[in-house]
Amino acid sequence: MEVTMCNFHLGHTLECGQAFRWRRLAGGSYEGVIGRTVVHATQTGDRLMLSGAPAGTLADYFQLHEDIAAIVRTFPNDPHMRRAVAFGCGMRLLRQDPWECLASFICSAAKQFVQICQVVDNLCRTLGEPLKADGRTGFAFPSAAAVARATHEQLWSCKMGFRAKNLLATARMVDSDKVRLETIAAMDYPRAVEELMKLPGVGPKVADCALLFGWGRQEAFPIDVWIERALRHLYFAGQRRVTRRRLVEFHRSYFGPYAGYAQQYLFHYVRNNPQSLIAAPRK
């Protein structure tokens, strides 16, 4: 499918750290896997070309109905957010498969983006179903059942280290319906977090990532080392003893109805402009 869109930036969208299965090809296009299809994506100016999956699937994954400009207007109008929005202009949150998202972020703990991509790729090659269409090949992300059936050694061979134990235990709990992912969508946010945190390897940060990127919950505001640094340096500069709880109270009251979106713009900005955290501008 081809769509013409303003305020869309494929590169920022696919490389901001929310998804781990996209590769930039020579020429600037991207190849990735959505569900059971290998997808190709290219942007030329305002024209976005997507192929490999049904239009409805693509529109949902890329959330093409969302008006990013309108969302950005709800962000607090402070210098840091203005810089973050200017830097990542056109970035949008994807709607990923909840299980894939949850499992991927279990593997993400204390790893860098490039390395997470590698681990997830290893996992798909080891346990995922091979895909083939239009000459393009790939692997589906393995279902919870498939991971639950795997051995610890198989997961270990994917280079996920101590996270292997957590992923295996979580897959078994999901596969045996000890935690039912289908019920998460109907829960309010605190209840959903509580439910997801029953799973091994899922703490507040991973739960928030899954809820934001997999379930589209805008209340979710993942606090990783970078966002914590950003909040402390940009919004609590010079203040000592700012507790974690204080940061949570702050972001819940400050970032507005699209807090999850604001978080991702901030994250993408500070990750790519670490100097912004060294000399934090006061105004």
Place this chain on the structure above:
DNA sequence: AGCCAGGCTAAGA
């Protein structure tokens, strides 16, 4: 060589 990475967990104050 040593530190850090989109953390979580259990143990101890």
Place this chain on the structure above:
DNA sequence: TCTTAGCATGGC
């Protein structure tokens, strides 16, 4: 309730 070491691995 808050802080900390340990957990694997790789890049710098």
